[in-house]
Amino acid sequence: MFHGSYRAADVEFLLKPIEIDFITDLALKETLIQSGQRHYSEMLSPERVPSARYLTLFHQAHAANRTRLARDCLRLANMLCDRHGPDLAIVSLARAGTPIGAIVRHLIERVHGGHPSHYSVSIIRDRGIDERALDEILARGHPPASIAFVDGWTGKGVISRELAQAVARYNAKRAVAIDPGLNVLTDLAGSAARAASGEDYLIASSILNSTISGLVSRSILNAAIQPGDFHGCVFFTEFMPHDLSRWFVDDMVAAALALDPATTLSTTPARAELAAVSRDYMAQAKARYAIDDDNLIKPGIGEATRVLLRRNPERVIVRDSGSARVAHLIALAAEKSIPVERDPGLPYHAVSIIRSAGDA
Numbered sequence: 001m002f003h004g005s006y007r008a009a010d011v012e013f014l015l016k017p018i019e020i021d022f023i024t025d026l027a028l029k030e031t032l033i034q035s036g037q038r039h040y041s042e043m044l045s046p047e048r049v050p051s052a053r054y055l056t057l058f059h060q061a062h063a064a065n066r067t068r069l070a071r072d073c074l075r076l077a078n079m080l081c082d083r084h085g086p087d088l089a090i091v092s093l094a095r096a097g098t099p100i101g102a103i104v105r106h107l108i109e110r111v112h113g114g115h116p117s118h119y120s121v122s123i124i125r126d127r128g129i130d131e132r133a134l135d136e137i138l139a140r141g142h143p144p145a146s147i148a149f150v151d152g153w154t155g156k157g158v159i160s161r162e163l164a165q166a167v168a169r170y171n172a173k174r175a176v177a178i179d180p181g182l183n184v185l186t187d188l189a190g191s192a193a194r195a196a197s198g199e200d201y202l203i204a205s206s207i208l209n210s211t212i213s214g215l216v217s218r219s220i221l222n223a224a225i226q227p228g229d230f231h232g233c234v235f236f237t238e239f240m241p242h243d244l245s246r247w248f249v250d251d252m253v254a255a256a257l258a259l260d261p262a263t264t265l266s267t268t269p270a271r272a273e274l275a276a277v278s279r280d281y282m283a284q285a286k287a288r289y290a291i292d293d294d295n296l297i298k299p300g301i302g303e304a305t306r307v308l309l310r311r312n313p314e315r316v317i318v319r320d321s322g323s324a325r326v327a328h329l330i331a332l333a334a335e336k337s338i339p340v341e342r343d344p345g346l347p348y349h350a351v352s353i354i355r356s357a358g359d360a
Contacts, residue, residue, distance in 0.1 A: 004214025004235060005243050010102040011118045013216060014133035015094060018224045018232040022046040026312045034293075034356065041124045042222040044234060045310060047209050049242050051335075057328040062204035062248075064324060069203060070255035072185045072196035073100065077107035077256075079194045080148045080183060086114020089142040090150055091134075093159065093182075094120045094233070095213040096302070097151035099205040099248055100185060104150060106253045117142065122219030122231035125158055125295075128166035130219075130231045134178070144176040151184050152203055155303035156278060156294060157191030188300045188348065190275030198269030200348045205248060206302035207328050209309055210236045214245045218310075277347050289353055296354040301325065307352040308332040314355035315339045319346040326350050 002013045023029045023043045032038040050058065080088060086108055092101030098120045105118040117140075121133035137147065149167075154160055160182045167180035181193020188200055205212045220232035278299070285297050298307045307313050308329060316333050318326045321342050329350055333340050 002235075004216045005240065005245050006102060006214045006249070007246060010105070010246070010249055011092070011098060011120050011214065013094065013098075013120045013214065013233070014130065014136055014230050015120070015122060015216065015219060015233040016225065016230045017235045018220065020044050020220060020222075020224070020232075020234055030311065030355065039124075039127065039221070041127060041220060044217055044220060047217070047236060047239070049239060050208060050211065054328065054331055054335075057331055058204060058207055060324065061202050061207060061328060062251075065202050065204060066252070066255050067259070068197075068199075068201055069185070070252055070259060073103045073252055074107055074111070074256040074259060075196035076100070076150070076183060076185060076194070077104045077111065079196070080104065080150075081108050081112045081114065083179075083194070084146050084148045086112040086116065088114070088116050088146045088148050089137055090116055090118040091137065091147055092118065092120045092150045093123050093163075094219050095210075095216055096153075096206065096306075097149075098213050098216070099245070099252075100152050100203075101150045102249045103252045103256070106249065107256055110253070110257060122221070122233075123159060123163060123166065124219060124221055124231070125162055127221055129163065129170065131170055131173075132228065133230055134170055135174075136230075138174075138176070144171075144178045147178050149180075149182050151182055152206060153184050153186045153300065153302045154182070154189040154191050154195075155298060155300050156282065157189030157275075158295075160189065160191035187269055187271065187274060189278045190269070190271040190273070191278075192271075195269050198271075198274045200300050200350075202301050202325050202328075202349075207305045207309075208244065211239055211242050212244050212248050215239055215243055281347050285351070285353070291353070291356065293356070296356060298352040298354070300348050301329070301350050304329060304350040304352040305332070307354060308336065308338065311354060312336060313338055313352040315341050315353050317341045317343050317346060317351045317353065319344060319349050323349065
């Protein structure tokens with residue numbers, strides 16, 4: 001069993017730790033991805049320990065959003081318990097969903113007295129979900145109706161749609177009926193089945209890499225993954241002295257349990273309105289920045305941050321450059337010499353635009 005740096009009670013990763021030759025040339029990586037020569041899941045850039053300045057920004061962001069995040073974690077726990085029962089199998093999408101799934105698992109156990117399990121599995125855009133991992137979950141005796149997929153947020157809704165299509169294919173092949181809906185803390189795209197919120201706020205775990213996700217990389221699907229293997233990952237054991245994964249789960253569980261239950265009643269975001277905002281913004285951004293590929297536009301704080309951590313975007317757009325919500329983005333952009341554009345009419349707090357390889 002593989003738990004990364006988490007405790008066994010937090011999560012089991014249904015991933016295969018592998019070694020990989022990191023690609024350090026981000027311009028080359030972008031060209032390979034956009035030309036179709038390599039899929040993004042085949043490559044991995046090296047990670048580094050956050051700078052002292054960036055770590056300070058992380059802790060400030062966490063403190064500012066701790067109560068809101070705790071509320072939404074408890075709301076999501078309640079929703080999942082209502083839908084799947086207290087003995088459900090939480091299946092988080094590695095890796096952004098992993099910290100959230102771990103928190104929700106503890107809350108269902110503590111608040112509802114259930115015995116939930118938590119697995120973290122790979123889903124990859126244009127490649128689908130790891131069916132070997134789903135086979136393993138079912139083989140362990142979890143009824144299909146008990147499975148609930150969890151992620152942190154939606155950006156454009158790409159993963160929501162990928163999940164729905166992949167699980168539909170899996171259900172047809174295995175003659176089962178797993179719920180294909182995605183459950184998230186905040187649903188910017190209006191594409192989730194269930195969400196605690198529709199706000200673009202800063203989920204602190206979104207602004208760090210492996211050091212808040214069990215020291216596990218994003219998932220990998222390359223030639224090292226053989227038939228019968230789980231999708232792969234890199235386990236960054238060298239970052240152990242800097243790991244915040246267990247601390248984050250414990251702190252958020254404590255914050256959620258301290259809330260007044262009356263403030264955590266489940267709400268239903270206006271999905272149709274959120275979806276309309278998403279569609280309108282994508283159309284406007286594609287026209288404004290002469291972009292044909294939706295994948296080059298990353299709306300919302302979480303998505304904008306992940307692009308800055310993994311790749312070199314052409315620009316970062318923020319609604320208010322003086323807002324504490326985007327201070328970490330301003331810092332990251334400065335470190336990478338990425339221009340920051342201010343757009344007071346932006347429907348999100350931040351958006352990253354990836355440069356087309358043809359313009360490089």
